Amino acid sequence: MAESKVEITGFLARHYDNIINIASLGSYSKFIRNAIGKMNIQAEDRILDLGCGTGRNACLMAQYLSTEGAIVGVEIGAEMIERFERNCQRFTNIIVVNARIDEAMDFENEFDKALLSFVFHGFPQEKQDIIIDNVKKALKPGGQLFLLDYEEFDLSEKSALFRWGFEKFECRLAQDYLKVDWKQKLSELGFGKFGSHLFYRNLIRLLKAELLKNNST
């Protein structure tokens, strides 16, 4: 997927967590711990982590789980999978599966929560629709999707420096992502009971969306 920058390989994959730490001037660890703390993870939750990367989020989520809970990461990058396995090896209830999240997946009615962390903005609309279909199928009725990604904002209202950085380092698809009203879109797709938390001067949002039990979409 040439226009996307969320498929991460090579040097960036091998040093992903360190690069994020440095780029955020050391603030990322506190932020991600805080964001995951707001997911209200229960000890027996089964969590699907889509585009799970190095396992940083999975390890943080695992701290809320008992041995009855579990995390399944889904990831396409070989280097990321290697790091995930190494980082999460101390947890017996975490696994990573090598699969694409933007193609039909086999999970059905088995997860309480699904996390899409800094990956969803990198897909064109038709792939986003497949990802949401996968989430809906994988969640139990009443299960919750957590979308940790950009808050919607008008790029043209930001400073010239911000726009330059966003256009240089983010993919074109991320600009399309900013223009979608995700609460509205997800409510059309059978989700509701939204909740959100904002971070980094309201640029980043953790959006909770519950799969409504009577949804027929």
Ligand SMILES: C[S@@+](CC[C@H](N)C(=O)[O-])C[C@H]1O[C@@H](n2cnc3c(N)ncnc32)[C@H](O)[C@@H]1O
């Ligand atoms: C920007 S990273 C975020 C990783 C992790 N979710 C986090 O928040 O630290 C995006 C991850 O999604 C993975 N990814 C991208 N496209 C994917 C796809 N189609 N299927 C599965 N994983 C994918 C990348 O390899 C990468 O590890």
